[in-house]
Amino acid sequence: MGKIYMVGSQKGGVGKTTTTLNLAYFLQKMGKKVLAVDFDSQANLTACLGIVNTGELENTIGHLMMAEMEDAKLPAPKRYIRTKEGIDFIPASIYLSVVDAKLRLEMGAEKMLSGILEPLREKYDYILIDTCPSLGTLTINALAAADDVIITVNPQLLAMMGMQDFLKTVMKIKRRINPKLEIAGILLTMCDTRTKLCKVLTEQVEDCFQGQVRIFETRIPNTVKVGESIYYSMPVGQYSLKSSASIAYWKFTKELIADEG
Numbered sequence: 101m102g103k104i105y106m107v108g109s110q111k112g113g114v115g116k117t118t119t120t121l122n123l124a125y126f127l128q129k130m131g132k133k134v135l136a137v138d139f140d141s142q143a144n145l146t147a148c149l150g151i152v153n154t155g156e157l158e159n160t161i162g163h164l165m166m167a168e169m170e171d172a173k174l175p176a177p178k179r180y181i182r183t184k185e186g187i188d189f190i191p192a193s194i195y196l197s198v199v200d201a202k203l204r205l206e207m208g209a210e211k212m213l214s215g216i217l218e219p220l221r222e223k224y225d226y227i228l229i230d231t232c233p234s235l236g237t238l239t240i241n242a243l244a245a246a247d248d249v250i251i252t253v254n255p256q257l258l259a260m261m262g263m264q265d266f267l268k269t270v271m272k273i274k275r276r277i278n279p280k281l282e283i284a285g286i287l288l289t290m291c292d293t294r295t296k297l298c299k300v301l302t303e304q305v306e307d308c309f310q311g312q313v314r315i316f317e318t319r320i321p322n323t324v325k326v327g328e329s330i331y332y333s334m335p336v337g338q339y340s341l342k343s344s345a346s347i348a349y350w351k352f353t354k355e356l357i358a359d360e361g
């Protein structure tokens with residue numbers, strides 16, 4: 101049975117999509133069967149996987165969520181799961197924002213994504229959910245579906261802002277909806293160790309969460325190679341295997357699954 105990771109954060113632009121994409125890439129390089137789910141109406145992960153006109157897509161995660169809400173039969177997985185570079189994925193589009201608005205009025209709304217992903221567990225070793233930067237109904241759905249959360253933090257932005265709110269939401273969902281939910285750890289992304297600000301904010305995260313939440317040893321460096329790889333719709337591991345970000349994401353993938361045996 102596959103394990104479901106949510107990659108989340110209350111902040112935008114902190115490397116959630118980049119982490120989901122590269123984790124998926126390196127897991128499949130290790131021979132694991134991976135499904136990446138774009139659960140953000142910005143559809144950045146979908147674009148990173150080579151689909152540009154996302155507005156024209158029919159079988160997106162938004163469409164599946166709508167069908168789930170309406171108790172309609174879901175299409176067969178082969179109709180909505182696509183594959184790029186060995187990574188299976190479910191795309192997103194702006195339609196997910198329509199679903200978001202409808203979800204708020206729906207009874208038992210927090211379990212919709214779980215209803216879609218549970219039957220897929222048996223086909224995959226890992227299911228990775230890329231989420232939007234909010235604490236709204238979509239994020240709650242992702243937390244209700246996940247086993248573990250990877251929290252991405254960019255220590256160049258005000259790293260601590262909103263972290264406590266995000267952790268409180270995770271704990272609330274664990275208590276009320278999804279008792280198996282755990283925090284896999286905090287991943288520091290876009291680290292520029294040459295800058296004083298990055299060092300100060302990294303220490304702040306360590307001081308605040310050490311002993312409470314795991315902080316991954318691997319730090320993802322800030323490098324132009326990531327932007328370039330996204331421009332070419334590729335994981336950085338594929339675009340530039342020897343780049344510092346690629347090496348770091350490879351290390352992070354091994355660190356993440358090391359305890360799983």
Ligand SMILES: Nc1ncnc2c1ncn2[C@@H]1O[C@H](COP(=O)(O)OP(=O)(O)OP(=O)(O)O)[C@@H](O)[C@H]1O
Pocket residue numbers: 111112113114115116117118119140142144231232233289290291320321322323324326327330345
């Ligand atoms: N290690 C890195 N080095 C340099 N740039 C990076 C790195 N990681 C991500 N970026 C860039 O930062 C921007 C935001 O990254 P990303 O889309 O992964 O964040 P996000 O948290 O998913 O954003 P959102 O919350 O808007 O979905 C992108 O332009 C991406 O190319």
